[in-house]
Amino acid sequence: MSAIFIGLLSSMFFSATFVVTKLMGTGGISWEWTASLRFILALPFLFLIVFFRGEVKSLLKAIKKDFLKWMLWGNLSGIGFYILLTMSSNFAPSWLVASSWQITIIAGLLLSPLFYVPVIINNKTELKRGKIPVKRLIISSFILIGVIIMQLNEAKTMSISSILKGFIPVAISAFLYPLGNRKLMEVCGDKINSFQRSLGVTLVSMPIAIILVIIGGANNGMISGIDFVQALILALFSGVIATITFFFATTKAKHNLSLLAAVESTQAGMVVFTVVGSIIFLHGSFPKGLSLIGIIIIIIGMIVNSFLK
Structure with missing residues (x-):
């Protein structure tokens, strides 16, 4: 249950x-600036945390050892997925983007056969290909129905293109x-902790982040002071x-794909937090x-998904 509680805390x-990204988009800042600053401004904070834990050197060795894998999976679970979220926030309300993001719950379950989990057979630990947890898939599909219902309601006031x-x-x-997160956990094993992995993902995201800064600056100019503060809060x-x-x-x-799916399902909590944040900071109306x-x-x-065994 501790992993589920921590997952719910992260969703908050x-x-x-979704709230700050929408706020920045409303203020006129481009998605290139938003996506890049989220990682660039987070870098020094993450670095200091890992530095004072004395774990920077071992992280850099791990990245050097599996550089291509870190660049691929790190960017997918880092700036790659975030670019798409930032772009979508320009066309839909923040709480709607947050609700649509819950598709990740289904995605995580469907990706289970791509991974192996340790199981004990005849007192020996062996790796066995994961299976799609049917019960969780049913419950997660229930969540997805909620997302679809929200989309149908919003469709009344939005164009098909939007x-x-x-x-x-x-x-x-x-x-x-x-996909990127789970693959990177396979690469890291038990040698890299969550603090190091957070810094590592941010580090490998820097090349794309810098390119986005250049594009954003060329197309839209420099950002204002208030935009910088909002980006810092986001980071x-x-x-x-x-x-x-x-x-x-x-x-x-x-090591437990079913529990891992439950942890990923806690991200549905961000829908509620996003609704509250949208009402408070974006003067949005309560969903009806x-x-x-x-x-x-x-x-x-x-x-239900959190308590399912």
């Missing part, structure tokens, strides 16, 4: 991704994030606190009708 801080632009990038990122909440806590939760559950029903379904599904 991850909700800043819906697709807001939904498709999120759907793609929902698969990239668990601290989402890039540092949320990432470390979520990585810590998934690390605790990595089908949207409210969809949120209730998501919450019920998340609770």
Whole structure:
């Protein structure tokens, strides 16, 4: 249960991704700046944490040893998935983007056969290919129904083009994030902890982040002071606190794909936190009708999934 609680805690801080990103987009800052600063500004904080723990050297050795794997899976679970989320926030309300992100729960389950888990057979530990947890898939599909209901309600006030632009990038990122995260855990094994993995993902995301800064500066000019402050808040909440806590939760559950799926399902909690944040900071209206029903379904599904054995 500790891994599930930590996962839920991370969802609260991850909700800043959708609220602050939407706030920055409303203020006119481009998605290139938003996506890049989330990682660039998080880097010094993560570095200091790992530095004072005396773990920077071992992290750099691990990255050097499996450089290509770190660049691939680290970027997928880092700036790669986040670029798509940032782009989608320009076309849909923050709470709707957050709800669509819950597809990652289904994605994580469907990806299970791509991974191996240790099992004890005849007093020997062997690796066995994972299976899709049917019970969790049913409950997670229940959550997905809630997401679809919310999408249907929002479709009444949005064009087909806006819906697709807001939904498709999120759907793609929902698969990239668990894929990259789980593959990177395989690469790291038990030698790299959640603090190091958070810093490592941020480090390998720097080349793309710098390219985005150049593009954002060329197309939209420099950002304002208030934009910088918002980006700093985003980096601290989402890039540092949320990432470390979520990585810590998934690390605790990595040898049990069913528990790992339960931890990933706790991210449905960010829908509730995003709704609250949108009302407080974006002066948004409280979801009504089908949207409210969809949120209730998501919450019920998340609770059931968390307690399912």
